Amino acid sequence: MSTPEERRALFRVVRGEPSDEEVAALTAVLLAAASSASTDSPPTQRDRWSDPVRRMRTPLRPGPGAWRASALPH
Structure with missing residues (x-):
């Protein structure tokens, strides 16, 4: 255990x-504030299969x- 003199002031x-x-x-x-700043991570990319935009109908493209x-996401 450290003594009060050994501790570094925040x-x-x-x-x-x-008081x-x-x-x-x-x-x-x-x-x-310090603990919340260190846990922030970059947002993960959403799975395109569960994307709500996929439910909207896209134009049909006939052809082979x-x-x-x-059925595949664009």
Whole structure:
């Protein structure tokens, strides 16, 4: 376990005299913001088969292999 001198301060109060409750609230807000920022990940690409746009009818394209292409996402 580290002693108080060995611990690194998360922030420093430069003006005023905050109460213990105010410091605790500020600590909670800063830790929550830091943890939510690190869990953000890039959005994953949706599966085209479950895309609602696919339910809309697209123009029919007659020709060889048209039946195969009619069921595949564009």
